[in-house]
Amino acid sequence: MAELSFLGAAGTVTGSKHLLTIGGKHILVDCGMFQGTVDVRNLNDAPLPLAADDIDAVIITHGHIDHVGFLPKLVADGFSGPIYTTPPTAALMSIVLNDAAHLQSYMHARGFGHERPNTPPPYYNQVDVDTTMRHVHPVAYESNFDVAGVAQGSLHNAGHIIGSAFAALRFEGKRVIFSGDLGRYDRPLLFDPSPIEAVDVLVCESTYGDREHPAEPLEELRKVLIEAVTRGGAIIIPSFAVERTQDLLYALGQLQRMDERLASVPVHLDSPMAEAVDDLFAKFPHDYKALPDASAPNFGCKHLTIHVTAEDSKRLNTVKGSHIIISASGMASGGRILHHLHNHLADAHASVIFVGYQGAGTLGNLLVHGAHSVRILGETMVVRAHIANVEGYSAHADSKGLLRWLSTCTSTPQFYAVHGEPASAAALCATVTHKLHWPAAVARRGTTVTL
Numbered sequence: 001m002a003e004l005s006f007l008g009a010a011g012t013v014t015g016s017k018h019l020l021t022i023g024g025k026h027i028l029v030d031c032g033m034f035q036g037t038v039d040v041r042n043l044n045d046a047p048l049p050l051a052a053d054d055i056d057a058v059i060i061t062h063g064h065i066d067h068v069g070f071l072p073k074l075v076a077d078g079f080s081g082p083i084y085t086t087p088p089t090a091a092l093m094s095i096v097l098n099d100a101a102h103l104q105s106y107m108h109a110r111g112f113g114h115e116r117p118n119t120p121p122p123y124y125n126q127v128d129v130d131t132t133m134r135h136v137h138p139v140a141y142e143s144n145f146d147v148a149g150v151a152q153g154s155l156h157n158a159g160h161i162i163g164s165a166f167a168a169l170r171f172e173g174k175r176v177i178f179s180g181d182l183g184r185y186d187r188p189l190l191f192d193p194s195p196i197e198a199v200d201v202l203v204c205e206s207t208y209g210d211r212e213h214p215a216e217p218l219e220e221l222r223k224v225l226i227e228a229v230t231r232g233g234a235i236i237i238p239s240f241a242v243e244r245t246q247d248l249l250y251a252l253g254q255l256q257r258m259d260e261r262l263a264s265v266p267v268h269l270d271s272p273m274a275e276a277v278d279d280l281f282a283k284f285p286h287d288y289k290a291l292p293d294a295s296a297p298n299f300g301c302k303h304l305t306i307h308v309t310a311e312d313s314k315r316l317n318t319v320k321g322s323h324i325i326i327s328a329s330g331m332a333s334g335g336r337i338l339h340h341l342h343n344h345l346a347d348a349h350a351s352v353i354f355v356g357y358q359g360a361g362t363l364g365n366l367l368v369h370g371a372h373s374v375r376i377l378g379e380t381m382v383v384r385a386h387i388a389n390v391e392g393y394s395a396h397a398d399s400k401g402l403l404r405w406l407s408t409c410t411s412t413p414q415f416y417a418v419h420g421e422p423a424s425a426a427a428l429c430a431t432v433t434h435k436l437h438w439p440a441a442v443a444r445r446g447t448t449v450t451l
């Protein structure tokens, strides 16, 4: 008999952790950090229902912090089994986990966090990250691997970010799939998600389960950027360093060629991870599509300056006139973007353009919903800058994309919606029930189902 327990990303979009118990062995799929409101972040301090050293193996679907950010804590607490993931995700994990360790110690040392006066001690340090990376076993897409002697695992392209996968496990005559985060079809850089085929239980993300993306975001981005250039101040785009940033650079390159008002606006990519991410793309050229003009550097974006060091980043404070600053994190929940927002939010000439999902309780969510003042780096800031939200650059499938992927399933599985706010998870379940006629339920955190 096998059981599935939902330990995270159930009722929220962060903290992904799903525990499979098969023949007395424990397999964790994803080990993400909870992010967002104080209540949600406090879930990071709640103990898991089993000891870390009772977990036999971990499978990681992709390198976003809400899917992998808690892994070094699990290792620090005693987990010593294998961690299976794709080669690009293994490389990306090393980048993002080192950055997360650095950020946690920085935020703690400075004694502030967004609306959280007593920032907790770091969950882990660089040494824990190094130890974690020694447990990683990279496995190629579509190849089978043994999991704890009780299941056969395989990873399949999810089209969400470079190296992203959905995980399939075969055991006791069943096949179970965890979608991880599902990407979109027909994207400029990434390949389409692989088909599901026959499956008995399907655990699926539902971030955009109740919404559709605009068909063509490039024109909307152009409009918003032209307005921002007319205002004359800094144009700040919060964006995670991987994938959306590359999509954005590609889009900015297209717009520079399309519209002369944007042709010479300087673009600054401010990220300590920029070079490492560049290397990642160079190292795995077969994990994304070749661009039409493969010789163009920086995904076709001109007038780009990359700022890696803190000193380089600080020099941006003195730049005048219209200039674009792309910096992480995408939900403005930490990282260098906080300094740029701190510098520019009170300036009526400045613009902030969000280009992705803004989780409940994040600074990005507050700004997108029209907050007149926000707390940043321990200070209350009045918001005078213009705030825009161009949703079409999300790395997640929308309700239509999710249904398109689910329609590649050739069986009638039990369906569980995870990784969505309650309304979008419920909407996706309703779609699945009515259109696909599958038994569907919204997963609740802390519950266990028999498979």
Ligand SMILES: [Zn+2]
Binding pocket: 062, 064, 067, 160, 181
């Ligand atoms: Zn993700």
